[in-house]
Amino acid sequence: MLELKGLSKHFGGVRAVDGLDLRVPRGEVFGLIGPNGSGKSTVVNLVCGLFPVTAGEVLLRDEDITGLASHVRVARGVTRTFQNIRLFGQLSVWQNLWVAQNSTEHRSEGFLRRWLGGPGRAREEIDRILEFSDLSGKRDELAGNLAFGEQRRLELARAVVAKPALLLLDEPAAGMNAEEIDQLDARIRKLKQDGLTTLLIEHHMELVMAVTDRIAVLNFGQKIAEGTPDEVQTNPLVQQAYLGVAEAA
Protein backbone atom coordinates (compact mmCIF):
# COMPACT_ATOMS: atom_id res chain seq x y z
CA MET A 1 0.00 0.00 0.00
CA LEU A 2 2.62 2.51 1.13
CA GLU A 3 6.24 2.40 0.13
CA LEU A 4 9.02 4.79 1.11
CA LYS A 5 12.22 4.75 -0.95
CA GLY A 6 15.31 6.44 0.41
CA LEU A 7 13.17 9.03 2.13
CA SER A 8 15.15 11.90 3.68
CA LYS A 9 14.26 15.14 5.36
CA HIS A 10 16.89 17.54 6.61
CA PHE A 11 16.11 20.60 8.70
CA GLY A 12 19.24 22.70 8.26
CA GLY A 13 22.00 20.39 9.43
CA VAL A 14 19.67 18.01 11.25
CA ARG A 15 18.89 14.78 9.42
CA ALA A 16 15.43 14.14 10.87
CA VAL A 17 14.82 11.29 8.44
CA ASP A 18 17.80 9.82 6.66
CA GLY A 19 17.42 7.42 3.74
CA LEU A 20 14.43 5.51 5.08
CA ASP A 21 13.11 2.50 3.13
CA LEU A 22 9.80 1.10 4.29
CA ARG A 23 6.98 -1.05 2.91
CA VAL A 24 3.59 -1.06 4.58
CA PRO A 25 1.59 -3.98 3.14
CA ARG A 26 -2.10 -3.59 2.34
CA GLY A 27 -4.46 -4.32 5.20
CA GLU A 28 -1.83 -4.39 7.93
CA VAL A 29 -1.38 -2.30 11.04
CA PHE A 30 2.22 -1.21 10.83
CA GLY A 31 3.95 0.24 13.89
CA LEU A 32 6.67 2.87 13.72
CA ILE A 33 8.48 3.34 17.01
CA GLY A 34 11.67 4.95 18.24
CA PRO A 35 12.97 7.26 20.93
CA ASN A 36 11.91 10.92 21.08
CA GLY A 37 13.32 12.86 18.18
CA SER A 38 14.02 9.77 16.12
CA GLY A 39 12.00 11.15 13.19
CA LYS A 40 8.70 9.26 13.48
CA SER A 41 6.45 12.28 13.31
CA THR A 42 8.51 13.67 10.44
CA VAL A 43 7.80 10.48 8.50
CA VAL A 44 4.06 11.02 8.98
CA ASN A 45 4.38 14.65 7.92
CA LEU A 46 6.24 13.59 4.78
CA VAL A 47 3.73 10.88 3.91
CA CYS A 48 0.75 13.21 4.27
CA GLY A 49 2.52 16.02 2.47
CA LEU A 50 2.88 18.67 5.15
CA PHE A 51 6.60 19.08 4.40
CA PRO A 52 8.39 18.67 1.08
CA VAL A 53 10.91 15.82 1.12
CA THR A 54 14.65 16.51 0.85
CA ALA A 55 15.21 13.32 -1.12
CA GLY A 56 13.48 10.04 -1.85
CA GLU A 57 10.02 8.94 -2.91
CA VAL A 58 6.65 8.25 -1.35
CA LEU A 59 4.63 5.64 -3.25
CA LEU A 60 0.95 4.92 -2.63
CA ARG A 61 -0.37 1.83 -4.40
CA ASP A 62 2.84 1.96 -6.51
CA GLU A 63 2.05 5.50 -7.64
CA ASP A 64 4.49 8.29 -6.86
CA ILE A 65 2.74 10.89 -4.68
CA THR A 66 5.91 12.67 -3.50
CA GLY A 67 5.08 15.95 -5.23
CA LEU A 68 1.36 16.13 -4.49
CA ALA A 69 -0.22 18.70 -2.20
CA SER A 70 -1.65 17.28 0.99
CA HIS A 71 -5.30 17.89 0.12
CA VAL A 72 -4.75 15.93 -3.11
CA ARG A 73 -3.26 13.07 -1.12
CA VAL A 74 -6.43 13.03 0.99
CA ALA A 75 -8.41 12.52 -2.20
CA ARG A 76 -6.04 9.64 -3.04
CA GLY A 77 -6.88 8.05 0.30
CA VAL A 78 -4.31 9.23 2.88
CA THR A 79 -5.67 10.73 6.11
CA ARG A 80 -4.15 11.27 9.52
CA THR A 81 -4.68 12.23 13.14
CA PHE A 82 -2.53 14.70 15.05
CA GLN A 83 -0.49 14.14 18.15
CA ASN A 84 -1.49 17.56 19.48
CA ILE A 85 -5.22 17.60 18.79
CA ARG A 86 -6.18 19.82 15.86
CA LEU A 87 -9.96 19.87 15.73
CA PHE A 88 -12.08 22.69 14.36
CA GLY A 89 -12.93 23.95 17.83
CA GLN A 90 -15.71 26.36 16.82
CA LEU A 91 -17.53 23.81 14.68
CA SER A 92 -19.84 21.14 16.05
CA VAL A 93 -18.82 17.50 16.22
CA TRP A 94 -21.11 16.80 13.30
CA GLN A 95 -19.67 19.64 11.21
CA ASN A 96 -16.13 18.47 11.94
CA LEU A 97 -17.02 15.19 10.30
CA TRP A 98 -19.06 16.67 7.46
CA VAL A 99 -16.28 18.99 6.38
CA ALA A 100 -13.81 16.08 6.32
CA GLN A 101 -15.93 14.02 3.95
CA ASN A 102 -13.90 14.73 0.86
CA SER A 103 -13.27 11.26 -0.47
CA THR A 104 -13.22 10.51 -4.16
CA GLU A 105 -16.82 9.37 -4.26
CA HIS A 106 -18.01 12.71 -2.93
CA ARG A 107 -15.86 14.57 -5.41
CA SER A 108 -17.88 13.08 -8.24
CA GLU A 109 -20.96 14.98 -7.13
CA GLY A 110 -20.01 18.23 -8.83
CA PHE A 111 -19.03 21.51 -7.29
CA LEU A 112 -22.39 23.10 -6.55
CA ARG A 113 -24.01 19.99 -5.16
CA ARG A 114 -20.99 19.16 -3.03
CA TRP A 115 -20.37 22.57 -1.54
CA LEU A 116 -23.74 24.29 -1.53
CA GLY A 117 -26.09 21.32 -1.18
CA GLY A 118 -27.10 19.76 2.11
CA PRO A 119 -25.37 16.73 3.59
CA GLY A 120 -27.58 14.30 1.60
CA ARG A 121 -26.41 10.72 1.85
CA ALA A 122 -23.37 11.85 3.81
CA ARG A 123 -25.68 11.96 6.82
CA GLU A 124 -25.88 8.18 7.21
CA GLU A 125 -22.14 7.74 6.94
CA ILE A 126 -21.55 10.39 9.57
CA ASP A 127 -24.12 8.77 11.87
CA ARG A 128 -22.29 5.47 11.52
CA ILE A 129 -18.93 7.03 12.33
CA LEU A 130 -20.47 8.84 15.31
CA GLU A 131 -21.69 5.52 16.64
CA PHE A 132 -18.33 3.85 15.96
CA SER A 133 -16.61 6.60 17.94
CA ASP A 134 -19.19 6.60 20.72
CA LEU A 135 -19.95 10.27 20.04
CA SER A 136 -23.60 10.00 18.98
CA GLY A 137 -24.76 11.94 22.04
CA LYS A 138 -22.35 14.80 21.35
CA ARG A 139 -23.09 15.50 17.71
CA ASP A 140 -24.19 19.11 18.17
CA GLU A 141 -21.61 20.13 20.73
CA LEU A 142 -18.71 22.37 19.73
CA ALA A 143 -15.59 20.28 19.31
CA GLY A 144 -13.68 22.74 21.49
CA ASN A 145 -15.99 21.99 24.42
CA LEU A 146 -15.47 18.23 24.40
CA ALA A 147 -13.53 16.40 27.08
CA PHE A 148 -10.01 15.33 26.17
CA GLY A 149 -10.87 11.68 25.54
CA GLU A 150 -13.82 12.68 23.34
CA GLN A 151 -11.58 15.01 21.34
CA ARG A 152 -9.18 12.13 20.72
CA ARG A 153 -12.09 9.98 19.50
CA LEU A 154 -13.27 12.79 17.23
CA GLU A 155 -9.76 13.12 15.77
CA LEU A 156 -9.89 9.45 14.80
CA ALA A 157 -13.47 9.75 13.54
CA ARG A 158 -12.58 12.74 11.36
CA ALA A 159 -9.67 10.84 9.85
CA VAL A 160 -11.76 7.79 8.91
CA VAL A 161 -14.95 9.55 7.75
CA ALA A 162 -13.38 10.18 4.34
CA LYS A 163 -12.97 6.38 3.94
CA PRO A 164 -9.21 6.45 3.54
CA ALA A 165 -7.07 3.63 2.20
CA LEU A 166 -4.15 4.52 4.43
CA LEU A 167 -4.59 5.93 7.92
CA LEU A 168 -1.69 7.64 9.70
CA LEU A 169 -2.06 7.70 13.48
CA ASP A 170 0.39 10.04 15.22
CA GLU A 171 0.46 9.02 18.88
CA PRO A 172 -3.29 8.46 19.18
CA ALA A 173 -3.00 7.15 22.75
CA ALA A 174 -1.11 10.16 24.15
CA GLY A 175 -2.73 11.25 27.39
CA MET A 176 -5.29 8.43 27.43
CA ASN A 177 -6.08 6.27 30.44
CA ALA A 178 -6.00 2.46 30.35
CA GLU A 179 -9.69 2.08 29.55
CA GLU A 180 -9.52 4.56 26.68
CA ILE A 181 -6.47 2.78 25.30
CA ASP A 182 -8.40 -0.51 25.31
CA GLN A 183 -11.19 1.16 23.34
CA LEU A 184 -8.66 2.60 20.90
CA ASP A 185 -7.15 -0.87 20.49
CA ALA A 186 -10.60 -2.25 19.64
CA ARG A 187 -11.26 0.56 17.14
CA ILE A 188 -7.94 0.03 15.35
CA ARG A 189 -8.74 -3.69 15.06
CA LYS A 190 -12.23 -2.95 13.77
CA LEU A 191 -10.83 -0.63 11.09
CA LYS A 192 -8.34 -3.32 10.12
CA GLN A 193 -11.21 -5.79 9.69
CA ASP A 194 -12.79 -3.30 7.30
CA GLY A 195 -9.62 -3.46 5.21
CA LEU A 196 -7.90 -0.25 6.28
CA THR A 197 -4.10 -0.04 6.22
CA THR A 198 -2.71 1.81 9.23
CA LEU A 199 0.65 3.33 10.04
CA LEU A 200 0.76 3.72 13.82
CA ILE A 201 3.24 5.89 15.66
CA GLU A 202 2.97 5.35 19.38
CA HIS A 203 4.97 5.48 22.58
CA HIS A 204 2.61 3.25 24.50
CA MET A 205 4.38 -0.11 23.96
CA GLU A 206 1.60 -2.37 25.20
CA LEU A 207 -0.75 -0.98 22.57
CA VAL A 208 1.86 -1.18 19.81
CA MET A 209 2.80 -4.77 20.63
CA ALA A 210 -0.84 -5.83 20.89
CA VAL A 211 -2.28 -4.23 17.80
CA THR A 212 0.43 -4.18 15.11
CA ASP A 213 1.35 -6.84 12.56
CA ARG A 214 4.83 -5.49 11.91
CA ILE A 215 7.00 -2.86 13.50
CA ALA A 216 9.89 -0.74 12.27
CA VAL A 217 12.21 0.96 14.73
CA LEU A 218 13.74 4.36 13.98
CA ASN A 219 16.75 5.93 15.61
CA PHE A 220 18.32 9.19 14.46
CA GLY A 221 16.18 9.09 11.34
CA GLN A 222 17.36 5.65 10.26
CA LYS A 223 15.66 2.30 10.45
CA ILE A 224 17.57 0.06 12.86
CA ALA A 225 15.20 -2.91 12.94
CA GLU A 226 12.00 -4.29 11.45
CA GLY A 227 9.92 -7.35 12.12
CA THR A 228 7.00 -8.79 14.03
CA PRO A 229 6.40 -7.42 17.53
CA ASP A 230 8.15 -10.45 19.04
CA GLU A 231 11.19 -10.11 16.82
CA VAL A 232 11.53 -6.42 17.54
CA GLN A 233 11.14 -6.90 21.28
CA THR A 234 14.00 -9.39 21.41
CA ASN A 235 16.28 -7.52 19.01
CA PRO A 236 19.36 -6.44 21.03
CA LEU A 237 19.93 -3.37 18.85
CA VAL A 238 16.46 -2.14 19.64
CA GLN A 239 16.84 -2.79 23.32
CA GLN A 240 20.05 -0.86 23.34
CA ALA A 241 18.88 2.13 21.32
CA TYR A 242 15.31 2.41 22.38
CA LEU A 243 14.69 0.71 25.66
CA GLY A 244 18.17 1.23 27.05
CA VAL A 245 17.97 -2.25 28.60
CA ALA A 246 21.43 -3.41 27.56
CA GLU A 247 23.15 -0.52 29.27
CA ALA A 248 21.00 -0.69 32.35
CA ALA A 249 21.55 -4.40 32.85
Next chain:
Amino acid sequence: MSYLDVIDTLQSVADGVLFGATYSLLGIGFTLVFGVMHKINLSYAAASIGAAYASLIVLSVVKAPAIFIFLLAGLAGGIIGFMIYVVCFRFIPQANPLATLMSTVGALLLIDEIIVHATVGIPVPYPALFSDVIVNAGPFTLRGDLMFMFALGCLSMLLLLVLLYRTKLGIATRAVAQQPVAAQLCGISIPRINGLTFVITGVVGGIAGAMIGAAIGVLSPLLSLPLTTKGLIVTVIGGLGSIPGAIIAGLLVGGFENLFQYFRGVTERDLYVMLLLFGFLVFRPGGIFSPAAGRD
Protein backbone atom coordinates in the same frame (compact mmCIF):
# COMPACT_ATOMS: atom_id res chain seq x y z
CA MET B 1 -33.15 70.85 24.35
CA SER B 2 -36.50 71.36 22.71
CA TYR B 3 -38.80 68.65 21.45
CA LEU B 4 -37.79 69.40 17.87
CA ASP B 5 -34.11 69.08 18.72
CA VAL B 6 -34.74 65.63 20.19
CA ILE B 7 -36.64 64.60 17.05
CA ASP B 8 -33.88 65.93 14.80
CA THR B 9 -31.21 64.16 16.82
CA LEU B 10 -33.07 60.86 16.66
CA GLN B 11 -33.71 61.40 12.98
CA SER B 12 -30.05 61.88 12.19
CA VAL B 13 -29.06 58.85 14.27
CA ALA B 14 -31.67 56.76 12.42
CA ASP B 15 -30.39 57.94 9.02
CA GLY B 16 -26.87 57.15 10.12
CA VAL B 17 -27.78 53.66 11.25
CA LEU B 18 -29.46 53.00 7.91
CA PHE B 19 -26.36 54.21 6.06
CA GLY B 20 -24.25 52.21 8.50
CA ALA B 21 -25.36 49.03 6.70
CA THR B 22 -22.74 49.88 4.05
CA TYR B 23 -20.07 50.14 6.75
CA SER B 24 -21.23 46.77 8.06
CA LEU B 25 -20.75 45.19 4.64
CA LEU B 26 -17.28 46.72 4.27
CA GLY B 27 -16.40 45.61 7.79
CA ILE B 28 -17.54 42.07 6.96
CA GLY B 29 -15.23 42.07 3.95
CA PHE B 30 -12.20 43.11 5.96
CA THR B 31 -13.03 40.82 8.84
CA LEU B 32 -13.74 37.73 6.72
CA VAL B 33 -10.41 37.90 4.91
CA PHE B 34 -8.70 38.49 8.24
CA GLY B 35 -10.55 35.59 9.83
CA VAL B 36 -9.64 33.14 7.08
CA MET B 37 -6.12 34.24 6.16
CA HIS B 38 -5.03 36.46 9.08
CA LYS B 39 -4.20 39.08 6.50
CA ILE B 40 -5.55 42.56 5.93
CA ASN B 41 -6.63 43.49 2.43
CA LEU B 42 -6.21 47.27 2.35
CA SER B 43 -7.41 47.53 -1.24
CA TYR B 44 -10.86 46.24 -0.29
CA ALA B 45 -12.78 49.55 -0.06
CA ALA B 46 -11.13 50.88 -3.23
CA ALA B 47 -12.07 47.67 -5.03
CA SER B 48 -15.65 48.09 -3.82
CA ILE B 49 -15.82 51.59 -5.27
CA GLY B 50 -14.11 50.26 -8.40
CA ALA B 51 -16.84 47.62 -8.71
CA ALA B 52 -19.51 50.33 -8.46
CA TYR B 53 -17.78 52.20 -11.32
CA ALA B 54 -17.59 49.01 -13.33
CA SER B 55 -21.31 48.44 -12.86
CA LEU B 56 -21.96 51.95 -14.25
CA ILE B 57 -19.92 51.15 -17.34
CA VAL B 58 -21.78 47.89 -17.92
CA LEU B 59 -25.14 49.55 -17.35
CA SER B 60 -24.31 52.26 -19.90
CA VAL B 61 -23.65 49.58 -22.53
CA VAL B 62 -26.48 47.17 -21.68
CA LYS B 63 -29.89 48.70 -21.26
CA ALA B 64 -31.25 47.25 -18.07
CA PRO B 65 -33.39 48.53 -15.18
CA ALA B 66 -31.38 50.49 -12.63
CA ILE B 67 -31.97 47.87 -9.96
CA PHE B 68 -29.62 45.53 -11.81
CA ILE B 69 -26.77 47.84 -10.93
CA PHE B 70 -26.44 46.16 -7.54
CA LEU B 71 -26.21 42.76 -9.14
CA LEU B 72 -23.65 44.01 -11.65
CA ALA B 73 -21.61 45.71 -8.94
CA GLY B 74 -21.59 42.49 -6.94
CA LEU B 75 -20.47 40.54 -9.99
CA ALA B 76 -17.74 43.05 -10.80
CA GLY B 77 -16.69 43.04 -7.15
CA GLY B 78 -16.30 39.27 -7.21
CA ILE B 79 -14.10 39.42 -10.31
CA ILE B 80 -11.98 42.27 -8.94
CA GLY B 81 -11.71 40.42 -5.62
CA PHE B 82 -10.36 37.34 -7.33
CA MET B 83 -7.88 39.44 -9.31
CA ILE B 84 -6.64 41.04 -6.10
CA TYR B 85 -6.21 37.59 -4.57
CA VAL B 86 -4.15 36.37 -7.52
CA VAL B 87 -1.99 39.49 -7.76
CA CYS B 88 -1.57 40.42 -4.11
CA PHE B 89 -1.74 37.11 -2.24
CA ARG B 90 -1.47 33.93 -4.28
CA PHE B 91 2.21 34.07 -5.17
CA ILE B 92 3.47 36.25 -2.34
CA PRO B 93 5.03 34.49 0.66
CA GLN B 94 2.37 34.30 3.34
CA ALA B 95 4.91 33.97 6.13
CA ASN B 96 5.85 37.64 5.81
CA PRO B 97 2.87 39.66 7.06
CA LEU B 98 4.14 42.93 5.61
CA ALA B 99 4.51 41.58 2.07
CA THR B 100 0.79 41.15 1.43
CA LEU B 101 -0.04 44.31 3.37
CA MET B 102 2.17 46.33 1.03
CA SER B 103 0.89 44.56 -2.08
CA THR B 104 -2.67 45.49 -1.13
CA VAL B 105 -1.63 49.12 -0.54
CA GLY B 106 -0.26 48.96 -4.07
CA ALA B 107 -3.57 47.62 -5.35
CA LEU B 108 -5.42 50.39 -3.48
CA LEU B 109 -3.34 53.07 -5.18
CA LEU B 110 -3.58 51.33 -8.54
CA ILE B 111 -7.38 51.16 -8.43
CA ASP B 112 -7.59 54.80 -7.37
CA GLU B 113 -5.29 55.86 -10.21
CA ILE B 114 -7.27 53.90 -12.77
CA ILE B 115 -10.48 55.58 -11.60
CA VAL B 116 -8.89 59.05 -11.59
CA HIS B 117 -7.53 58.60 -15.09
CA ALA B 118 -10.71 57.11 -16.50
CA THR B 119 -12.96 59.82 -15.08
CA VAL B 120 -10.48 62.71 -15.20
CA GLY B 121 -11.08 62.97 -11.46
CA ILE B 122 -14.64 64.24 -11.90
CA PRO B 123 -17.33 62.60 -9.76
CA VAL B 124 -19.93 60.74 -11.81
CA PRO B 125 -23.63 60.53 -10.92
CA TYR B 126 -24.89 57.21 -9.67
CA PRO B 127 -28.53 56.12 -9.95
CA ALA B 128 -30.36 56.34 -6.66
CA LEU B 129 -33.35 54.05 -6.24
CA PHE B 130 -36.54 55.07 -4.43
CA SER B 131 -35.03 58.49 -3.68
CA ASP B 132 -38.46 60.02 -4.34
CA VAL B 133 -40.10 57.78 -1.74
CA ILE B 134 -40.45 59.41 1.65
CA VAL B 135 -42.23 57.61 4.44
CA ASN B 136 -43.58 59.70 7.30
CA ALA B 137 -43.61 57.84 10.57
CA GLY B 138 -45.00 60.20 13.17
CA PRO B 139 -42.59 63.10 13.45
CA PHE B 140 -39.87 61.16 11.61
CA THR B 141 -39.26 60.94 7.90
CA LEU B 142 -37.63 57.84 6.47
CA ARG B 143 -35.85 58.20 3.14
CA GLY B 144 -36.83 55.51 0.66
CA ASP B 145 -33.35 55.18 -0.80
CA LEU B 146 -31.78 54.69 2.62
CA MET B 147 -34.41 52.15 3.62
CA PHE B 148 -33.97 50.22 0.39
CA MET B 149 -30.20 50.26 0.94
CA PHE B 150 -30.60 49.06 4.49
CA ALA B 151 -32.91 46.24 3.42
CA LEU B 152 -30.50 45.21 0.66
CA GLY B 153 -27.62 45.30 3.12
CA CYS B 154 -29.52 43.10 5.57
CA LEU B 155 -30.43 40.67 2.79
CA SER B 156 -26.80 40.44 1.69
CA MET B 157 -25.66 39.81 5.25
CA LEU B 158 -28.35 37.18 5.75
CA LEU B 159 -27.33 35.34 2.58
CA LEU B 160 -23.70 35.53 3.62
CA LEU B 161 -24.47 34.11 7.06
CA VAL B 162 -26.45 31.25 5.50
CA LEU B 163 -23.52 30.57 3.17
CA LEU B 164 -21.02 30.58 6.01
CA TYR B 165 -22.99 28.69 8.62
CA ARG B 166 -25.25 26.34 6.66
CA THR B 167 -23.37 25.19 3.56
CA LYS B 168 -20.38 22.90 3.41
CA LEU B 169 -18.44 25.60 1.57
CA GLY B 170 -18.95 27.99 4.46
CA ILE B 171 -18.09 25.37 7.04
CA ALA B 172 -14.94 24.51 5.09
CA THR B 173 -14.06 28.21 5.06
CA ARG B 174 -14.49 28.39 8.81
CA ALA B 175 -12.49 25.19 9.21
CA VAL B 176 -9.59 26.79 7.31
CA ALA B 177 -9.87 29.88 9.52
CA GLN B 178 -9.75 27.81 12.69
CA GLN B 179 -7.21 25.14 11.86
CA PRO B 180 -5.56 25.48 8.44
CA VAL B 181 -3.20 22.52 8.83
CA ALA B 182 -5.96 20.11 9.77
CA ALA B 183 -8.22 21.55 7.07
CA GLN B 184 -5.82 20.71 4.29
CA LEU B 185 -5.53 17.22 5.74
CA CYS B 186 -9.28 16.92 5.52
CA GLY B 187 -8.91 17.34 1.79
CA ILE B 188 -9.64 21.06 1.64
CA SER B 189 -7.51 23.09 -0.77
CA ILE B 190 -6.44 26.18 1.13
CA PRO B 191 -5.57 28.32 -1.92
CA ARG B 192 -9.01 27.55 -3.33
CA ILE B 193 -10.79 28.54 -0.11
CA ASN B 194 -8.66 31.69 0.12
CA GLY B 195 -9.52 32.59 -3.47
CA LEU B 196 -13.21 31.95 -2.85
CA THR B 197 -13.09 34.12 0.25
CA PHE B 198 -11.85 36.97 -1.92
CA VAL B 199 -14.60 36.37 -4.46
CA ILE B 200 -17.28 36.30 -1.75
CA THR B 201 -15.99 39.40 0.03
CA GLY B 202 -15.61 41.04 -3.38
CA VAL B 203 -19.29 40.45 -4.14
CA VAL B 204 -20.26 41.89 -0.75
CA GLY B 205 -17.96 44.86 -1.35
CA GLY B 206 -19.36 45.50 -4.82
CA ILE B 207 -22.88 45.62 -3.41
CA ALA B 208 -21.67 47.97 -0.66
CA GLY B 209 -19.97 50.18 -3.25
CA ALA B 210 -23.18 50.41 -5.26
CA MET B 211 -25.15 51.17 -2.09
CA ILE B 212 -22.78 53.99 -1.20
CA GLY B 213 -23.01 55.39 -4.73
CA ALA B 214 -26.79 55.20 -4.61
CA ALA B 215 -27.01 56.82 -1.18
CA ILE B 216 -24.68 59.71 -1.98
CA GLY B 217 -25.81 59.98 -5.59
CA VAL B 218 -22.26 60.23 -6.96
CA LEU B 219 -19.13 58.15 -7.20
CA SER B 220 -15.74 59.70 -6.68
CA PRO B 221 -12.23 58.33 -6.27
CA LEU B 222 -12.08 60.47 -3.12
CA LEU B 223 -14.39 57.95 -1.45
CA SER B 224 -11.97 55.09 -1.27
CA LEU B 225 -9.58 56.29 1.45
CA PRO B 226 -12.21 57.40 3.96
CA LEU B 227 -14.10 54.16 3.34
CA THR B 228 -10.93 52.14 3.91
CA THR B 229 -10.52 53.90 7.24
CA LYS B 230 -14.18 53.40 8.16
CA GLY B 231 -14.07 49.75 7.16
CA LEU B 232 -10.99 49.13 9.30
CA ILE B 233 -12.49 51.03 12.24
CA VAL B 234 -15.65 48.93 11.99
CA THR B 235 -13.55 45.77 11.84
CA VAL B 236 -11.56 46.68 14.94
CA ILE B 237 -14.60 47.85 16.93
CA GLY B 238 -16.51 44.70 15.98
CA GLY B 239 -13.60 42.45 16.90
CA LEU B 240 -11.14 41.25 14.26
CA GLY B 241 -12.56 38.18 12.57
CA SER B 242 -16.08 38.52 14.00
CA ILE B 243 -18.88 38.87 11.45
CA PRO B 244 -21.68 39.66 13.94
CA GLY B 245 -19.28 42.20 15.44
CA ALA B 246 -18.74 43.86 12.06
CA ILE B 247 -22.49 44.09 11.46
CA ILE B 248 -23.20 45.75 14.81
CA ALA B 249 -20.12 47.97 14.67
CA GLY B 250 -21.07 49.17 11.18
CA LEU B 251 -24.50 50.30 12.33
CA LEU B 252 -22.98 51.81 15.48
CA VAL B 253 -20.38 53.81 13.56
CA GLY B 254 -23.03 54.93 11.06
CA GLY B 255 -25.34 56.21 13.80
CA PHE B 256 -22.52 57.76 15.81
CA GLU B 257 -21.12 59.52 12.78
CA ASN B 258 -24.42 61.13 11.86
CA LEU B 259 -25.10 62.10 15.45
CA PHE B 260 -21.91 64.10 15.59
CA GLN B 261 -22.40 65.44 12.12
CA TYR B 262 -25.69 66.85 13.42
CA PHE B 263 -24.10 68.40 16.53
CA ARG B 264 -20.65 69.37 15.33
CA GLY B 265 -20.83 69.53 11.54
CA VAL B 266 -19.34 67.43 8.80
CA THR B 267 -15.80 68.75 9.29
CA GLU B 268 -15.53 67.43 12.83
CA ARG B 269 -17.53 64.25 12.47
CA ASP B 270 -14.66 61.87 11.71
CA LEU B 271 -12.80 63.21 14.72
CA TYR B 272 -15.49 61.72 16.94
CA VAL B 273 -15.49 58.43 15.07
CA MET B 274 -11.76 58.25 15.78
CA LEU B 275 -12.49 59.01 19.44
CA LEU B 276 -14.98 56.13 19.48
CA LEU B 277 -12.26 53.88 18.09
CA PHE B 278 -9.84 55.22 20.68
CA GLY B 279 -12.32 54.44 23.45
CA PHE B 280 -12.66 50.89 22.21
CA LEU B 281 -8.91 50.42 21.88
CA VAL B 282 -8.41 51.55 25.47
CA PHE B 283 -11.36 49.93 27.20
CA ARG B 284 -12.23 46.98 25.00
CA PRO B 285 -9.28 46.33 22.69
CA GLY B 286 -10.71 43.01 21.51
CA GLY B 287 -13.76 44.73 20.08
CA ILE B 288 -17.45 44.04 20.73
CA PHE B 289 -17.07 40.33 20.04
CA SER B 290 -13.49 39.34 20.58
CA PRO B 291 -13.43 36.09 18.64
CA ALA B 292 -12.77 33.03 20.78
CA ALA B 293 -9.42 31.36 20.26
CA GLY B 294 -9.30 30.73 16.55
CA ARG B 295 -6.23 29.16 15.01
CA ASP B 296 -3.44 28.07 17.27
